[in-house]
Amino acid sequence: MPHGGAPTGGGTVAGVAIDVTPLTPAIGAEIGNFDVSTAGDSPADVAEVRQALLDHHVLVFRDQNVDREQHKAFGRLFGELHIHPSKRGPDAKGDPEIFSVKADENSVRNNGGRWHSDVSCDDMPPMGSILHLKTAPPQGGDTMFANMHLAFETLSEPIREMLVGLTAYHDGLQDLRWYGYEPQPGFSYPATSHPVVVTHPDTRRPLLFVNPAFTSRIEGLSDHESTALLAMLFDHVAQTPTLHCRVQWEPGTLVFWDNQCTQHFAVWDYYPHKRHGERVTIAGTEQPQAVGAGGVA
Numbered sequence: 677m678p679h680g681g682a683p684t685g686g687g688t689v690a691g692v693a694i695d696v697t698p699l700t701p702a703i704g705a706e707i708g709n710f711d712v713s714t715a716g717d718s719p720a721d722v723a724e725v726r727q728a729l730l731d732h733h734v735l736v737f738r739d740q741n742v743d744r745e746q747h748k749a750f751g752r753l754f755g756e757l758h759i760h761p762s763k764r765g766p767d768a769k770g771d772p773e774i775f776s777v778k779a780d781e782n783s784v785r786n787n788g789g790r791w792h793s794d795v796s797c798d799d800m801p802p803m804g805s806i807l808h809l810k811t812a813p814p815q816g817g818d819t820m821f822a823n824m825h826l827a828f829e830t831l832s833e834p835i836r837e838m839l840v841g842l843t844a845y846h847d848g849l850q851d852l853r854w855y856g857y858e859p860q861p862g863f864s865y866p867a868t869s870h871p872v873v874v875t876h877p878d879t880r881r882p883l884l885f886v887n888p889a890f891t892s893r894i895e896g897l898s899d900h901e902s903t904a905l906l907a908m909l910f911d912h913v914a915q916t917p918t919l920h921c922r923v924q925w926e927p928g929t930l931v932f933w934d935n936q937c938t939q940h941f942a943v944w945d946y947y948p949h950k951r952h953g954e955r956v957t958i959a960g961t962e963q964p965q966a967v968g969a970g971g972v973a
């Protein structure tokens with residue numbers, strides 16, 4: 677369960693529990709008294725972080741001075757690191773375990789500038805992502821997050837019942853093309869089907885698992901049925917503020933989100949200024965599992 681207390685920023689006080697301060701009733705918490713750079717030394721604190729992630733889904737750590745190796749080591753405390761599809765090609769450049777997030781005066785899109793969960797087109801989508809901000813714009817550049825358990829639970833019962841049992845196609849190429857890219861010859865981007873309503877691997881709580889970046893159609897429906905149903909679900913997530921929290925970043929802010937039960941939207945309101953961060957992503961361990969009949973796990 678969450679602990680009370682104000683966030684303390686980076687730095688762990690040995691033997692003292694981490695501080696967890698919720699951001700909203702629905703999603704997000706600021707974590708204090710925890711130093712990401714030395715996290716591996718404190719298994720009990722890491723267990724508390726894991727529990728806080730299950731409770732709040734998005735964790736914000738302030739003033740974290742971590743280098744790449746410490747960032748990756750923190751990620752590995754929660755699972756194997758995931759390689760982004762753009763880093764799986766023969767000509768991929770740079771550290772495959774580091775995904776750079778950058779926008780500046782030359783950008784035509786920012787990374788993650790629409791609601792999505794990371795790489796939902798993978799057979800086993802990532803369990804979580806950890807973004808460490810290096811450069812922040814003078815104002816703006818916030819990230820919005822949505823709780824996808826609540827997104828499902830706040831739909832009406834007839835719609836929930838209709839969604840259970842449906843599957844949707846998640847297409848990595850759709851996302852790649854949104855950024856204006858085409859795959860290199862001989863290089864295929866992942867695409868797969870997942871149930872529309874899945875259960876969280878740890879809690880088995882149901883959640884809505886479609887997003888506008890990757891989900892291209894609901895299978896078994898006509899084109900106009902699929903388009904209308906997806907538009908309704910995407911609008912529900914975007915237009916229900918009680919599902920959301922909004923994180924403001926500074927250099928050194930590190931955010932760990934549970935990619936299985938959240939979506940996020942990186943707001944690009946700072947052009948022509950620069951925002952840059954590095955993301956480490958944790959591999960998922962199972963294919964998304966369908967919820968049982970009637971909408972319960």
Ligand code: SIN
Nearest residue numbers: 777787788819942955
């Ligand atoms: C992303 O991982 O989608 C980018 C998030 C962000 O830049 O805040």
